[in-house]
Amino acid sequence: MTDVTTPGSDPDWEDVDDVSWTLLDLDELVDAYWTIVAPVMETDGLDPKQEKPTHGWLRDHGFRPLLYALREYHDRTFAEFWREDLELDAVESGYDWATDHERTIEALESFLTSRRERKGLADTSIDTLRYRLNRYVAAYCEENDTDDLVTPVARDSDIPDYKAVDACWAAFDRLHADLDGGQTKRRIHLAVSNWYAHLVRRKWAAVNPANGLDDEFDWSNGNDDDTDTPCLATEHVRALYKAADDQEDRLLVLALCAWGLRPNEVASLRARQFVLDVSTDEIPYITFEERKNGPGEVSLLYGKEVLENRLATFADHDDWSGHLFPSPHASGGSISRWTVWNRFTQLADRAGLPDEIGGASGGSISRWTVWNRFTQLADRAGLPDEIGGVSPSPKMGRRFWYDAYSSSLDVVLGSLDEIVAEQGSASADVVLQNYLSDSRARKLRREYMRDQLAAAFGEE
Numbered sequence: 001m002t003d004v005t006t007p008g009s010d011p012d013w014e015d016v017d018d019v020s021w022t023l024l025d026l027d028e029l030v031d032a033y034w035t036i037v038a039p040v041m042e043t044d045g046l047d048p049k050q051e052k053p054t055h056g057w058l059r060d061h062g063f064r065p066l067l068y069a070l071r072e073y074h075d076r077t078f079a080e081f082w083r084e085d086l087e088l089d090a091v092e093s094g095y096d097w098a099t100d101h102e103r104t105i106e107a108l109e110s111f112l113t114s115r116r117e118r119k120g121l122a123d124t125s126i127d128t129l130r131y132r133l134n135r136y137v138a139a140y141c142e143e144n145d146t147d148d149l150v151t152p153v154a155r156d157s158d159i160p161d162y163k164a165v166d167a168c169w170a171a172f173d174r175l176h177a178d179l180d181g182g183q184t185k186r187r188i189h190l191a192v193s194n195w196y197a198h199l200v201r202r203k204w205a206a207v208n209p210a211n212g213l214d215d216e217f218d219w220s221n222g223n224d225d226d227t228d229t230p231c232l233a234t235e236h237v238r239a240l241y242k243a244a245d246d247q248e249d250r251l252l253v254l255a256l257c258a259w260g261l262r263p264n265e266v267a268s269l270r271a272r273q274f275v276l277d278v279s280t281d282e283i284p285y286i287t288f289e290e291r292k293n294g295p296g297e298v299s300l301l302y303g304k305e306v307l308e309n310r311l312a313t314f315a316d317h318d319d320w321s322g323h324l325f326p327s328p329h330a331s332g333g334s335i336s337r338w339t340v341w342n343r344f345t346q347l348a349d350r351a352g353l354p355d356e357i358g359g360a361s362g363g364s365i366s367r368w369t370v371w372n373r374f375t376q377l378a379d380r381a382g383l384p385d386e387i388g389g390v391s392p393s394p395k396m397g398r399r400f401w402y403d404a405y406s407s408s409l410d411v412v413l414g415s416l417d418e419i420v421a422e423q424g425s426a427s428a429d430v431v432l433q434n435y436l437s438d439s440r441a442r443k444l445r446r447e448y449m450r451d452q453l454a455a456a457f458g459e460e
Contacts, residue, residue, distance in 0.1 A: 230388025
């Protein structure tokens with residue numbers, strides 16, 4: 001047997017139960033791999049330096065805690081751990097799905113291929129869908145102790161429908177307990193429900209076990225990003241934008257309020273993320289390789305001219321790093337997320353926003369000095385000291401965007417009432433899902449969003 005023990009190995013570890021996986025840092029997990037995992041692989045005839053163990057093998061041999069620790073405590077897949085921390089090379093076969101069941105992977109990839117080729121989704125959107133599906137797959141495999149997600153719902157399956165539903169719902173019970181954001185859970189559910197619906201349409205499945213789950217869970221009150229943050233009103237956004245007296249500050253307000261970005265996303269924006277050269281029937285967008293909930297893209301419905309002017313100012317700068325908000329101190333770097341908060345606070349003051357938004361009283365001015373620039377802007381804008389009992393902050397711009405987007409969906413649903421009556425449908429939601437194409441629904445929402453943004457930014 002090859003000696004695979006590394007110098008850093010812990011001699012007190014003898015088997016998987018001896019390791020407190022969630023308490024280990026990445027270096028210690030590397031030691032645990034060589035001390036505990038590698039010998040078991042050798043016993044199974046695997047080369048721990050050449051053959052990357054599958055998720056199924058790891059689960060079957062009691063190494064679920066390793067997968068869990070990597071995912072929940074270090075934001076890593078096992079493939080990333082293998083490549084970046086163990087510094088090993090292996091022949092990779094596509095995406096690192098949380099299942100090794102070939103038929104399940106085939107069904108997942110079939111759905112993604114259909115979305116790419118028939119729906120025309122961009123690669124970044126496909127990456128986001130894949131990420132959300134994989135979160136569900138991991139939860140399903142962990143909860144039901146199987147890699148096979150297809151057989152329980154198959155048309156020729158001997159498994160009763162109620163058991164297929166139970167298995168799916170058990171996976172969402174696990175996700176509901178593990179994840180904080182209600183919005184994140186809703187998005188995962190939508191992706192999963194659409195996947196099962198695809199399998200039903202393809203006659204691979206007889207039942208969609210995810211149907212009705214959104215009525216079973218309360219995903220409206222989770223700890224969503226910015227859920228408890230008060231929302232800027234249209235007049236607040238207009239005041240901020242008027243108070244922004246230079247190109248950089250105007251772009252800052254647009255990025256927060258018109259594009260709905262997080263402060264750290266604003267701080268690190270780079271020119272290469274913007275896809276502006278699109279066909280006449282498409283919308284320019286911003287791409288993100290990594291976001292809180294995975295890769296994604298954001299439609300650029302408003303502010304394109306200001307953005308292009310900003311890009312033009314750097315056109316002749318040979319030493320430009322590509323950041324829209326380059327740091328004035330560090331060469332080549334971007335500004336920090338705290339600088340974004342700082343500038344937004346200043347804009348809120350300059351815009352004259354009210355002391356409160358939402359009617360709550362009390363609360364103190366932020367103690368973070370990084371908000372100073374934003375406080376000055378808020379002063380100049382005439383913003384109140386508090387909005388909803390909270391000092392004006394960049395998050396309120398993102399909340400404004402979410403509020404406008406949510407209301408756009410309400411408007412679309414309201415416009416379908418006549419169709420609902422004529423077709424005898426149960427609700428506008430049913431019409432939206434079954435009779436209104438995705439592209440048409442997006443177009444209606446975007447038209448309303450543009451009107452909302454134009455009003456907020458003072459465009460006649």
